[in-house]
Amino acid sequence: MFNTNIENNITVLDKLTRANENFDIIKRVIRINKRKSVLYFIDGLLKEAIMEKMMEFFYGITEDDFFTNTETFVENCVPYIEVDKSKNSNAVVTALLSGIAILSVDGLDEIILIDARSYPQRETAEPKNDKVLRGSMDAFTEIFVQNCVLIRRRIRDKNLTIKALQAGDKSKTDIALIYMDNKVDKNLLKNIEQKIKNITTEELSMTQQGFVEALIKSKWINPFPKVKYSERPDTTSANILKGNIAIIVDNSPSSIIIPTSIFDLMEEADDYYFPPVTGTYLKISRYVVSLLSIFITPLWLLTNRYPDFVPTFFQFTIVSEPQKIPIFWQLILIEIAIDGLRLASINTPEMLSTTLGIIGGIALSEFAIDAGFASTETILYMAFVTIANYSQPSQELSYAIKFLRILLLIATELFSIFGLIGGVVLIIILLYSNKTLSGKSYLYPLIPFNGKALLRKFVRIRK
Template identity: 45%
Template sequence: MAVERDITWNIRHFQGALRCDRNFDVVYRVFRICGREACMFFVDGFAKDEIMEKLLEFFYGIQDEDLLRDAHTFSKSCVPYCEVAISGEEDTIVGQILSGVWAVFVDGMDQCVLIDQRTYPQRTTSEPDQDKSFRGSRDGFVETMVFNAALIRRRIRSPRLCVEHLEVGETSRTDVAVCYFEGRADPELVNTVRERIAQARVDALTMNQESLAELLVRKRWYNPFPKFKFTERPDAAAAQILEGDVVVLVDNSPAAIILPTTLFDVMEEANDYYFPPITGSYLRMVRFFTTFLTTFLTPVWLLLIQEPERVPGWLEFILMEEPAQVPPLLQLLILELAIDGLKLAALNTPNILTTSFSMIGAIILGDFAVQSGWFSAEVMLYMAVVAIANYNQPNLELGYALKFMRLILLVATGLLGLWGFVGGAALLFLVLVSNRTISGQCYLYPLVPFNGGELKKKLLRIGGGPPERKGA
């Protein structure tokens, strides 16, 4: 429905459309401009009071009625503000008001003037807890998409940086921005991302970026490996854009989505590039080694204690000195669940008690568990190594994906021995190879298909900046 020239009808209609009688924060104010009745609608929590007062003062001072003959003339001559638009469509006006824009109706005009003077409540752009670095900037993304786009724009001052705006959700109308560098990003990938976001038919993005990620790529439920890389660091997002990747920002979320993403991309970290090449290479190799260790340490140990005749003499110390009262496989599975249970308990523990809780869980419970005979000291040792090494993995979703694969390896090894271990390892490789990025690229590229030059750049920190654009 379009806006009418009758101001009385417009006020009554939009009062009903915005439920002003039920919503205390949706405010309307009737005033006069040069003898004509006018009305403004806005959301109280989004309005800037100082700017509103100055605009009202300017409106009261208008003396020339010719400036009010239509919305175009009024917006150009009577609104001393930068971000101004006009619209006559009800859905557009209601959506803009609820997103924080100030809507001005004037008697005799069949269009509304929209003044974007909104401000959103936000926290400071402090360094994120998950993506900390020893060096580099200390700012981080916040829940306001406009500020996140500005943090990227501050680092890439080029007109070729494109930040396209889209809306997702019939009810929520969540703002989404697609960021890419024209000339470096794959146009087909950009079109794919844009079309999938535009064609999304959902009521709301209830879980912000995770809901959008599931709309972009329909994951197979049995494949837990992440298809996206999330970051809360503006410098990391800007670096990926300059590489040719696409970054998606979602309003109300402090994390940016980076795509396409392979396994090697997920395991990269900002610290790799904030140190000299030799140090960055060392940190990266340590990360790859510990990731491999956490996946295969306990299954290999279980295989060796089940078949002690395969253990060479110099490795006999890894065997259990006393027969276990509880089967080692069951011990390992119980501890896998117990560690996650302790993590959840620590997450819900007040900060002031977290240290005490960790000491109780790690020392007292562990010591009594060994003394009571439930767990052997060897099992506790290897599971402690796995639990601590897991924190070396920067991506939480990848850590849990590898955990699920480790559980499959443990069960297969415990039931079938060597053939079970080989079958579990083959299944892990098959799951990784069959996984595809949003661009259709193999998840293990540049290992599969093999590209020696790119693989060297992924494993070693060569040169002074991020690696070149990924191949097809």
Template identity: 45%
Template sequence: MVEKDTKKLSASFEENIKYMNQVLPVKESFDLIRRDIVIGGKNAVFYYIDGFIKDEVMLKIMDSFFSVTPEDMPEDAEGFIQKKVPYVEVDITEYFDDVIRNVLSGPAALFIDGYSECVILDCRTYPARSVDEPDKDKSLRGSRDGFVETIVFNTALMRRRIRDPHLVMEMTEAGQFSRTDIAVCYMSDRVDKALLDNLKQRIGDVKLGDLRMNQQSLAEALFKRKWFNPFPKWKFTERPDTAAACLLEGKVVILVDNSPSAMILPTSILDMIEEANDYYFPTVTAVYLKITRALITFATVFFTPLYLLFMQNLEWLPEAFEFVAVRDTVNIPLIFQFLLLELSIDGLRLAAMNTPTMLSTPLSVIAGIVMGEFSVQSGWFNSETMRFI
């Protein structure tokens, strides 16, 4: 849970500015800007982060402020935003904690002499990449967009697909220092209320200094798991159409700012083997593809230890599978051959990730051929083991 400062703004304009200058490193940080202006004959101060503000929007807003005369100046901040602020995303607050959090998140804070509240202008823009299709979650049909690192863009991608008033996106935050934005998305008429309440309570009880790994830090904090469990407790997706489909199924989608993927709850092993194509193909085709992925997943987990078991007990091996039996004698036991090959494959994968794209494919092919040929001829590995891997 993020502890909030309950200190309120003072009725004195000078005291408010003095406190802001003490908390924010205005002189030390080049990107933290303080802008002094006069609005309707009253002193005013802007605080904002350079790089987060839309210059064109701020230019038009300040141009309208300069045209305000002392006679037209409202008596309070509420009247000021209603009559003199030509912008849609505007709010007022009376707490310094909200002001500082907003300034560091991107919106501009405006203090005006004579007002005991601060005006918040959310005219921010974040550096963001285009919403291209994810590399690891492609589909043969359907849309070609994907989540990005900006949470507002991600919620808009789902809102574009579900135009229903029951779609609720609650915004909260976690991390005492990072104050990372978290959006809990659900369909109010379909979600499991007990699950939703439990999830929101867990997020509220999170006690972390920061979410340095964004989504993964939140996942580990919400549901502790044993260190020897390699299986995920969440379903992750980078596709907004998949997240929208899960919302319509009554599930909860969690978005974390700075993370280009969504967490989906509740989940099961059947959800883990789903992909976007299941939603775009006919039922028969989708079921066939899902069964195929389930069999491959089962084979990936169990075939290697099963093969090792049969090789250690050849009398159990059926005659139809005699061709897979290891006949040659080598210097390394079979179990260590598998471990070394797995380590070698991971090493090749790591090398491919850190190699320029134009070189990664040919080098990977050459390395695989040379490694396979050398390993068999050297007597370290059986040819059957190489074929099995």
């Protein structure tokens, strides 16, 4: 398609890039040693100062010997580091739309690709979700290359491998597989790489979530997440050094870490930024709070169904006054109301978020009690459950816990003690039947049992 005739190449490139119809695709005709040349680039995705210096260098070229072939021209006439060449029309167009400048010179049959990209970006700042009391305060941004650099900065080892791929027939989204070559599960790596290459979706406009849904064909009925998201380069680097695979998707300010078990999802950076005793306390506290957040409201509902069987020292949990709305419906309605308040806070302008929180807190406490909408005990237990949900570093896991809690509430309401037992059995089945992307147990190192590894999941051991 491309040849040594510049007019042919301009015609082909105009047709492929539709430069005459897109205002942001800039076409710049220049002359290099009296040879007609054309430069295409996307406005806003190029380091203009570098290109100006490069064009100044082009105008000063006078040697004819440099134009014998593309290789010679690149070696002698392109004063830039990241330079490539191609005759493949699809590769050339994809490069242009990715922000790379393309240059065609009369007499040369290949297109020169000059990677002088400069993406619009925000400054690296503290993560909004994965916050820590100590340790690094930088976070991933939406810039693909910058995120890879943040990993390179922390792992200066020759075995660190960053493999670039693309997915999406139209979006051509950049994806990086990051792993330690001497530690990674090669079968898992090959499987993931093949799955990415086989993704047939047209675009990944929702980036990470769209990518995960295209990558993992899991049963929707199982709420437990199969991947771990992290906005922290230090957490991602630590998982890579363990032998895991990190996936960076362009335009996403977080990494995807695989394979992931239930115990991996429960860990957070603060566990390792504090001394072993403190880290162990934080780990155990998180497990206890998570278990309580699942069972506390179903058990409380059950005790109010059968108050005569409640031990004396737990009699204070019984609601003695008659309720206008059954306790079960109080719990369900407040579960929904809390989620509604959370969604409202996300969409509320920042200057009004404090006001919304105050109004929501009053509406869900004093007014609800006075109006007979909910009892004091219901508000108390749901307040604990709400706070407990935020103890989870993984938002996906916190929602999974919420769904399980609602499942237990419904089962307990319908079938009393047998419903609660059946719900617990179902949760165990969901956990046991779930597998990581490597095909291993979701409950490892509990199932199959590995005592030393399991101890490390609960106890912070000095490195």
